[in-house]
Amino acid sequence: MRCFIGIDLGSTTTKAVVIGEDRKVLGRGITNSRSNYDTAATVAKQEALVSARFELFRQALAKSGALNGKLDEFIGQLERDFRLEQFLEQLADLEATCLRNAEGTRFGEAAAGVKQALTELFRRLRDDSPALFIPNAKRKSDFFRDLAGAQYLALGEAVAKDAGVRYDMLLNVFDRSIIEVENREYGDAISRNLLAAMDRTLKAMPEAASRAEKIRAPIQGVLEMALEETYVVGTGYGRARLPFSKEHIRSEILCHGLGAHMMYPRTATVLDIGGQDTKAIQVDPHGIVESFQMNDRCAAGCGRYLGYIADEMNMGLHELGPLAMKATKTVRINSTCTVFAGAELRDRLSLGEKREDIMAGLHRAIILRAMSILARSGGVRDEFTFTGGVAKNEAAVKSLRELVRENYGEVTLNINPDSIYTGALGGATFAWRAVLEEGKTAEART
Amino acid sequence: MSTQTVNTAALGGAKPKAPVQKEDAMLLQKEMINRNYHELATARQTGRKVSATFVPGNLNELLMCFDFARSLPETNALQNGLRKKSGKMIMDAERDGHSEDVCTYVKADLGMMLQGQVGPTGEPLPTPDVLLLSYTGCFTFMKWFELIRQKYDCETVMLHVPYQGDGHINKNMRDYVVKQINENVIPTLERVSGVKFDIDRLRGYMRESVKSEENLVNVLQSAKHRPSPIDGYFGAVYYIGPIFTAFRGMPEATQFYDVLWQEVQERMRLGKGPVTPEGEIAEEQYRLVVEGPPNWTSFREFWKMFSDEGAVVVASTYAKVGGVYDFGFRHDPEHPIESLAEYCLGCYTNLNFPQRIDMICKYLDEYQADGLLINSIKSCNSFSAGQLLILREVEKRTGKPAAFIETDLVDPRYFSAANVKNRLESYFQMVKAKRVAAAAAH
Amino acid sequence: MIHTIGIDIGSGAVKTTLFRSDGSSIEWLAKRCERIRRRDPMELARQGFDEVLEEARLAPADIAYTATTGEGENVKFATGHFYSMTTHARGGVYLVPEARAVCDIGALNGRAIYIDERGKVLSYKMTSQCASGSGQFLENIARYLGVAVEEIGALSKTSKNPEKVSSICAVLAETDVINMVSRGIATQDILKGIHLSMASRLAKLLKVTGITKGMVLLTGGLALDAGLLAALQEELVTEKITGLTARNHPDSIYAGAIGAALWGAFRHGRLAELQSRVAA
Amino acid sequence: MAVADIVARCGNLFEDLSFSAVRDWKAAAPGRKAVGYMPIYVPRELIHAAGMLPVGIFGGGDQLEVIQGDAYYQSYICRIPRSTIELGLTGRLDLLDGMLFPSICDVIRNLSGMWQILFKDKYVRYFDVPQNYQDSVGGAFYVNELRVLRDELAKLAGRAVSDDDLRKSIAVYNDNRRAIDELYDYRAKKPWQAPTAEVYLVLRAGLVLPVEEHSKLVREYLAAADAEPRARRDNARVVLTGAFCEQPPLNLIKSIEMAGCYIVDDDFMLCFRWLLGDVPLEGDPLENLSKAFLHHSASTASKYDVHKEDKGKPLVQSVKHYGAEGVIFAAPSFCDPALLERPMLQGVLKKHGIPYTAFKYAENTGQMAPIREQAGTFADSIKLWSAV
Numbered sequence A: 001m002r003c004f005i006g007i008d009l010g011s012t013t014t015k016a017v018v019i020g021e022d023r024k025v026l027g028r029g030i031t032n033s034r035s036n037y038d039t040a041a042t043v044a045k046q047e048a049l050v051s052a053r054f055e056l057f058r059q060a061l062a063k064s065g066a067l068n069g070k071l072d073e074f075i076g077q078l079e080r081d082f083r084l085e086q087f088l089e090q091l092a093d094l095e096a097t098c099l100r101n102a103e104g105t106r107f108g109e110a111a112a113g114v115k116q117a118l119t120e121l122f123r124r125l126r127d128d129s130p131a132l133f134i135p136n137a138k139r140k141s142d143f144f145r146d147l148a149g150a151q152y153l154a155l156g157e158a159v160a161k162d163a164g165v166r167y168d169m170l171l172n173v174f175d176r177s178i179i180e181v182e183n184r185e186y187g188d189a190i191s192r193n194l195l196a197a198m199d200r201t202l203k204a205m206p207e208a209a210s211r212a213e214k215i216r217a218p219i220q221g222v223l224e225m226a227l228e229e230t231y232v233v234g235t236g237y238g239r240a241r242l243p244f245s246k247e248h249i250r251s252e253i254l255c256h257g258l259g260a261h262m263m264y265p266r267t268a269t270v271l272d273i274g275g276q277d278t279k280a281i282q283v284d285p286h287g288i289v290e291s292f293q294m295n296d297r298c299a300a301g302c303g304r305y306l307g308y309i310a311d312e313m314n315m316g317l318h319e320l321g322p323l324a325m326k327a328t329k330t331v332r333i334n335s336t337c338t339v340f341a342g343a344e345l346r347d348r349l350s351l352g353e354k355r356e357d358i359m360a361g362l363h364r365a366i367i368l369r370a371m372s373i374l375a376r377s378g379g380v381r382d383e384f385t386f387t388g389g390v391a392k393n394e395a396a397v398k399s400l401r402e403l404v405r406e407n408y409g410e411v412t413l414n415i416n417p418d419s420i421y422t423g424a425l426g427g428a429t430f431a432w433r434a435v436l437e438e439g440k441t442a443e444a445r446t
Numbered sequence B: 001m002s003t004q005t006v007n008t009a010a011l012g013g014a015k016p017k018a019p020v021q022k023e024d025a026m027l028l029q030k031e032m033i034n035r036n037y038h039e040l041a042t043a044r045q046t047g048r049k050v051s052a053t054f055v056p057g058n059l060n061e062l063l064m065c066f067d068f069a070r071s072l073p074e075t076n077a078l079q080n081g082l083r084k085k086s087g088k089m090i091m092d093a094e095r096d097g098h099s100e101d102v103c104t105y106v107k108a109d110l111g112m113m114l115q116g117q118v119g120p121t122g123e124p125l126p127t128p129d130v131l132l133l134s135y136t137g138c139f140t141f142m143k144w145f146e147l148i149r150q151k152y153d154c155e156t157v158m159l160h161v162p163y164q165g166d167g168h169i170n171k172n173m174r175d176y177v178v179k180q181i182n183e184n185v186i187p188t189l190e191r192v193s194g195v196k197f198d199i200d201r202l203r204g205y206m207r208e209s210v211k212s213e214e215n216l217v218n219v220l221q222s223a224k225h226r227p228s229p230i231d232g233y234f235g236a237v238y239y240i241g242p243i244f245t246a247f248r249g250m251p252e253a254t255q256f257y258d259v260l261w262q263e264v265q266e267r268m269r270l271g272k273g274p275v276t277p278e279g280e281i282a283e284e285q286y287r288l289v290v291e292g293p294p295n296w297t298s299f300r301e302f303w304k305m306f307s308d309e310g311a312v313v314v315a316s317t318y319a320k321v322g323g324v325y326d327f328g329f330r331h332d333p334e335h336p337i338e339s340l341a342e343y344c345l346g347c348y349t350n351l352n353f354p355q356r357i358d359m360i361c362k363y364l365d366e367y368q369a370d371g372l373l374i375n376s377i378k379s380c381n382s383f384s385a386g387q388l389l390i391l392r393e394v395e396k397r398t399g400k401p402a403a404f405i406e407t408d409l410v411d412p413r414y415f416s417a418a419n420v421k422n423r424l425e426s427y428f429q430m431v432k433a434k435r436v437a438a439a440a441a442h
Numbered sequence C: 001m002i003h004t005i006g007i008d009i010g011s012g013a014v015k016t017t018l019f020r021s022d023g024s025s026i027e028w029l030a031k032r033c034e035r036i037r038r039r040d041p042m043e044l045a046r047q048g049f050d051e052v053l054e055e056a057r058l059a060p061a062d063i064a065y066t067a068t069t070g071e072g073e074n075v076k077f078a079t080g081h082f083y084s085m086t087t088h089a090r091g092g093v094y095l096v097p098e099a100r101a102v103c104d105i106g107a108l109n110g111r112a113i114y115i116d117e118r119g120k121v122l123s124y125k126m127t128s129q130c131a132s133g134s135g136q137f138l139e140n141i142a143r144y145l146g147v148a149v150e151e152i153g154a155l156s157k158t159s160k161n162p163e164k165v166s167s168i169c170a171v172l173a174e175t176d177v178i179n180m181v182s183r184g185i186a187t188q189d190i191l192k193g194i195h196l197s198m199a200s201r202l203a204k205l206l207k208v209t210g211i212t213k214g215m216v217l218l219t220g221g222l223a224l225d226a227g228l229l230a231a232l233q234e235e236l237v238t239e240k241i242t243g244l245t246a247r248n249h250p251d252s253i254y255a256g257a258i259g260a261a262l263w264g265a266f267r268h269g270r271l272a273e274l275q276s277r278v279a280a
Numbered sequence D: 001m002a003v004a005d006i007v008a009r010c011g012n013l014f015e016d017l018s019f020s021a022v023r024d025w026k027a028a029a030p031g032r033k034a035v036g037y038m039p040i041y042v043p044r045e046l047i048h049a050a051g052m053l054p055v056g057i058f059g060g061g062d063q064l065e066v067i068q069g070d071a072y073y074q075s076y077i078c079r080i081p082r083s084t085i086e087l088g089l090t091g092r093l094d095l096l097d098g099m100l101f102p103s104i105c106d107v108i109r110n111l112s113g114m115w116q117i118l119f120k121d122k123y124v125r126y127f128d129v130p131q132n133y134q135d136s137v138g139g140a141f142y143v144n145e146l147r148v149l150r151d152e153l154a155k156l157a158g159r160a161v162s163d164d165d166l167r168k169s170i171a172v173y174n175d176n177r178r179a180i181d182e183l184y185d186y187r188a189k190k191p192w193q194a195p196t197a198e199v200y201l202v203l204r205a206g207l208v209l210p211v212e213e214h215s216k217l218v219r220e221y222l223a224a225a226d227a228e229p230r231a232r233r234d235n236a237r238v239v240l241t242g243a244f245c246e247q248p249p250l251n252l253i254k255s256i257e258m259a260g261c262y263i264v265d266d267d268f269m270l271c272f273r274w275l276l277g278d279v280p281l282e283g284d285p286l287e288n289l290s291k292a293f294l295h296h297s298a299s300t301a302s303k304y305d306v307h308k309e310d311k312g313k314p315l316v317q318s319v320k321h322y323g324a325e326g327v328i329f330a331a332p333s334f335c336d337p338a339l340l341e342r343p344m345l346q347g348v349l350k351k352h353g354i355p356y357t358a359f360k361y362a363e364n365t366g367q368m369a370p371i372r373e374q375a376g377t378f379a380d381s382i383k384l385w386s387a388v
């Protein structure tokens, strides 16, 4: 089938959205932006296509009625199992890479010890992996780098101690290897891992196993269907580095405006807070951008700020919002310099402020910056749509809601759980328009 | 009047290094500037005294009456910026104790002095004998010359030009400036130069000035045509060079503007667009009004971001920094001192906010522009403080889209090409999308 | 004869030293350096205090003066506090008597301190409140590039074509670096580029203090980074600040803690003097 | 009243961003009007003589959340105009019937035009002062400007302002200047008895209180402060300069003192100390105000020094007069006047062998660690080495 794809190459994350001919979203994919933008774009697209297949599975299975009542559970399980398979695949690669990197003269006599420790460490990692993917598991992130990294750090210290090698050495090997692993694509493994995941799922859901054949048939059908990449549009911070011609590139402002319009057609104002930039966009009733403002050359108060804070507090990004929600008061934070965030935090802690109250202050500070940029672009109009990674953060949303009410009165605030994909959705829509409205065909990729 | 012939091979397809295109007038003005630098470099040998003053409110005709060789530190800084020498100078000044926060023109100038006073053309610049501090619409001017005086012990004479706070020039202001010129400026210049002031000489220079002023206005207003034969910002930078600096009142300037005006008329007749360093703009896609000075360190790159998209600037406020002539002001040989005062008081930077906004709205309308672009300069509080209000007001009053970018004059650290390009692209795509939507609606 | 302890609480590490001094001679008995790594610095200060005592086989009661520096204003068991440029200056001349300037590059701030032969601070300059080009930044980038902190220096020194980082903002500079990696710029060239921009910042700070000739000692956590030292030496040459030579010292990281301990001893003497005057 | 009470009252006035004191004053009698002014100097005597209350608007401090104000200013412009706009747009300045913008720098100058656009129904004036100090040139211009201002204010107040009205007001302000001089002299003599964080608040009260009341308050504070014995610390004595426009946060002043410095002179709120000494009461009051401005007014970065030798003279004098051991340059970030002036002043201090240090702040600076470190090192180096 014909697919229209938007890829949003952000500074922190790369997102892809696949839409079908009916302009409905088929799949979404996300990965962390890494040193190799090509890879990031490819991986995000693969993820989106995989998720599109899951969507098609769902449709096919729903039609076949093979799983009446259990469809959601089944798809959920299948997806988790698939993630686990992918994770294990990458973990094995990481292990091999680490072992390779531990060789040579770097560690001299300690090399053997390091390798031994690594083998043990990876054994434990593997054993702990399935727990990451059980239903309702609290994961700190969805990205391999973060997941494996967190576990590695958590287990590494003990393993190093037991093995009598320096923990620093293990860290060193990891830092070196993760980059290599991250920059590899695992496109070929997808079908294999899907089939393996299928086995796992059927095992996990014995009642479905009895109908295994009825389930497999539609899935197989979907798997055999080709997803044709009819037209791809790239956008985002790193778009200039995408291997696309100018025709296939759109400004992220336009994409965010259009994406928000697609999600909520009555959107008038869009706020996007990403990793390194904050954008305020005013759109007209057709999704056309009327004016926009971005933060200037200083990245203060953008999403990366939260990243630094999370690092400083040794927490996952997911956990910051919930912590801030526990606040009983809001500590006033004046500097939103991303790099000094840690210092500011320590400053406040040493003054005896509570962590959650400081967190509430930090979130408010970010939103205050955004409010200024919004004011600069022409204010908040009804309806107001909040997008970008930070929209996932409930404390940021709470501050935004308050400040918007204080300054602009009641307006409808739209936040989509998939708001991080807004730019990519806009891109995909542009791709769709290019083909179906402007009659363009994809250019050969160079 | 033809443009320089172009290496045609370089025009089509991939053009790695297209030769820079220039109009005759551009070459002419470059020659003039180089000649002035040479005059400055040899002033000591030729026994001439040297003056330094600022572009807004520069009393060139008056200085000529005393035979001064004339240096303009702002122009030196911008020339050094164009030649990519300013970055180092600014760093040197900062190392000498200047703050990162302040105007980089000042620092480029002081840095140049620290490096041994070598001017943009590689010839040495002499220490001025007198600093004529025309305090016109920029507070930094005052500190700038105080700094030079502190370091080089130059004689300084202050000409304080009051601000048009309520949008008018009144008698009290005019009298004050006239009095200062008569009682402070002229006596000091006489003393330093040893030349007696002769008002008829001043009148004579002013007669020349008027001729240039007429032609400059013609040239700048030619942008009202479609397609515009000139770029009223990037191109205008070359056009305003002579008149805003050491040449106003000289026959050379008169000749330059004659040549230029004829060249522009010819372009209009042929229906041609402006010449850019990369070649002629093939098709005028967007017509813009720009507020704020340009960036000099990446001037060509900056211009290219516009010309690549077919964006032509039809009017800019920057082309009026050295004098607002298009609303009728001319130097008046009949009332020479009064008209000097009037000139200083009427400089663009001396206008208040409502006046600036009116002017921009008028340009958007008269030049049939698609929108306003503000290039906000980190250095320049005089221009920049409050520009965001200009943006809003103009949008509100004209309904045309406005965009905002931030760069600096001569500090390469503050020109982030990717950032600027990102905004410009978004802006152009936005204007286009709006246009398409508007066309569809009809 | 008295014993004093100096504790330097930084944003990256806690350093502790123990000295014995009597009128004419000074003896360094023990030292500790602990990277904070998200632990409580006050806790680490206490731990450092206990450990140096243990190493020197002394009891808390044997210590005449415990001086803090850095962010240690609130350490409860300290006798007094000195500000970090005061202590780095003193520690600097202790380590290298001919030093006439100390460059301290910590995790967040850089400082250049112009001193005389007694360690008296003549003038100083700190980086501004914007955190670009800090030690932390280098550390982040190194982690990103998969290079251990200790390896940075050696790697950077092998660079032939350093790639300068243009952004002034540390956050945007990180993206710059990511872009460089994707453009295939070699790790050593990136590191060297960062070193050069840090060095140019340091050279600027030095110049602003007014020093024109003599020895510059690097102190603080990054002092041992040979790449940074080399970059600074290069920068001094290209900037024609030829009167200055830069070096480091194996114990550079302790400069603040050393200075604190020594000033503690000085202050102790002063206080005793005052005491005796009061008594008399 | 005890020191603590006076300071607490001043603290409340300082923190009150809705200017209730001004509101109360206006409400106390029908038809009362108030006119705001920004740093540094406007002739408040004229406002007073017209029966109106002059109100100093010196930014929003660190307690004001600036949202809309940022929409009007780029990040490289100081903070005071944005917080002032915020105060205006949030309606906090609605109680002012007019606003005066003195000639201090291009930022404030441009703000005057923005105010005309944003607050169309208000009296707004950019008040230019001469940079030429000859009576016949700058003076003639200035007297005319004063006359226009007087007439406009009279119109705003709805009553004529006679020369006698003006003389009375000049007398009242002469007294206020004397009270403030006493305060500065006292603090320089006993800085431990009158810490700058308190002195600052007492001064700030003068921005919103009627001048007569403020003079009284200052003297009350002096009496109360002297009555309460306080511990004297071994601090270095410094002159703080550069903070003439945007004000530092109170915490910054406290941090400097905590780090071991006594501030014995400063240029906070120069409006109170702009004219030096009494303005004569006999003769033409406008001429007198003009002469005081031209020949006996404070030195600051916004003023032109006619002679090279004049640069820094007053600063050196202040160091001598108040017995300071060093100078701290504390300037607002992105403040062109202060920062361009700084190297020149430093040159002068260097020539006189006076130690100095410098840092920047914003009215909402939150991080004091670098400030403490720099001020502390400065104090350390004065203290540890002065006796050796």
Ligand SMILES: Nc1ncnc2c1ncn2[C@@H]1O[C@H](COP(=O)(O)OP(=O)(O)O)[C@@H](O)[C@H]1O
Pocket (backbone or CB within 6 Å): A009, A010, A011, A012, A013, A014, A033, A236, A237, A273, A274, A275, A276, A277, A302, A303, A304, A305, A306, A307, A317, A318, A321, A388, A389, A390, A392, A393, A420
């Ligand atoms: N699950 C999450 N919870 C909270 N914040 C998140 C989450 N995921 C991402 N973020 C925030 O979003 C930012 C990235 O946003 P994104 O829109 O992807 O930026 P970009 O487009 O620049 O890559 C991160 O820096 C982080 O602060």
Ligand SMILES: Nc1ncnc2c1ncn2[C@@H]1O[C@H](COP(=O)(O)OP(=O)(O)O)[C@@H](O)[C@H]1O
Pocket (backbone or CB within 6 Å): C009, C010, C011, C012, C013, C014, C070, C105, C106, C107, C108, C109, C135, C136, C139, C149, C150, C152, C219, C220, C221, C222, C224, C225, C253
């Ligand atoms: N051997 C080393 N080589 C390079 N960098 C180092 C080394 N040891 C420590 N660092 C870096 O020095 C910084 C800490 O320096 P330090 O002077 O202790 O700073 P602070 O005083 O602010 O804590 C950290 O960023 C750390 O990464």
Ligand code: SF4
Pocket (backbone or CB within 6 Å): B074, B103, B104, B105, B106, B137, B138, B139, B140, B141, B349, B379, B380, B381, B382, B383, B409
């Ligand atoms: S502030 Fe602006 S007008 Fe003034 S000197 Fe600098 S660039 Fe020129």
Ligand code: SF4
Pocket (backbone or CB within 6 Å): A297, A298, A299, A300, A301, A336, A337, A338, A339, A340, C129, C130, C131, C132, C168, C169, C170, C171, C172
């Ligand atoms: S380091 Fe901080 S203050 Fe500096 S530019 Fe970056 S985010 Fe802004």
Ligand code: SF4
Pocket (backbone or CB within 6 Å): D078, D079, D080, D081, D104, D105, D106, D107, D108, D245, D246, D332, D334, D335, D336, D337, D338
């Ligand atoms: S702080 Fe400085 S730059 Fe800002 S308004 Fe005041 S004088 Fe002008």
